[in-house]
Amino acid sequence: MTEIIARFEEISERYAAAFVDLWGCMHNGVEAYPEAVAAMRGFRRQGGKVVLLTNAPRPRAHVAKQIAALGIPDDAWDTIATSGDSARAAMFEGVVGTKVWFMGEEKDETFFEPMEVITDPAPITTVPLEEAEGIVCCGPFDPFAEPATLRPQLLLAKTKGLKLLCANPDIVVDRGDQREYCAGAVAQLYEDMGGTSLYFGKPHPPIYDLARRRLAALGDLPSDGRIIAIGDGIATDIAGALGEDLDCLYITGGLAAEETETPAGGQPDPGALNAFLQTAMLTPPYAVGFLR
Incomplete structure (x- = not known):
């Protein structure tokens, strides 16, 4: 049974580190959540380490700049592990070839910046779909x-037998009050069409391996029993944490605020939360309306 708590500090002393989602937990895509910032500052003051674990498809340095602009200060976290870095490492190892068709916005082109940890990177070039490997x-x-508007291009890609490297397994995010895909x-649609998608962010193991490496670089790596994952994505943050045998705190006021009947700044309705978790077939140990 999931325990609804009022504040993270009720359970925080049980843990040495927290893997914390960004969008929906620390910010809403427009501005930081002050109570979430205060909670992470408090956790760090008691000796906890905060790893911001995000499915952002960009290098961690760019994510650090982005969250600073949103109002998340440096003293609220220790290090960052991004889906983008996990996927970039795989790309530079050549998992989808060297000639790639790039899907994304202009801001995502930082994905192709060199990585110091890859000593012999594959010579990646972006090409039209017709020439792509x-x-x-x-x-x-x-x-x-x-996403269905991309069916013609994805059909051609499937016909060519191309693998799709997915740099962000999230299906949707809410930027303020607007929902974005x-x-x-895209990766899900491609699989539904018979194509092959490769995933590197939550809930898949590679990003948790990266998070543990980043945590270990800060000092001693705590046991999994001393790490808690915090997130609002039931199919990403929570499924991933449980798959890694980590405790987790489910933030109900994010993506599933409507399903869990979580009002702005409030707590989930216990009955609605239980029904939602039963449908998801997942049982996080803890839940709270908003990270605070």
């Missing part, structure tokens, strides 16, 4: 358009 997908070209929606 694989696909690198950081998201749809238009995040507000239905992510790379995960």
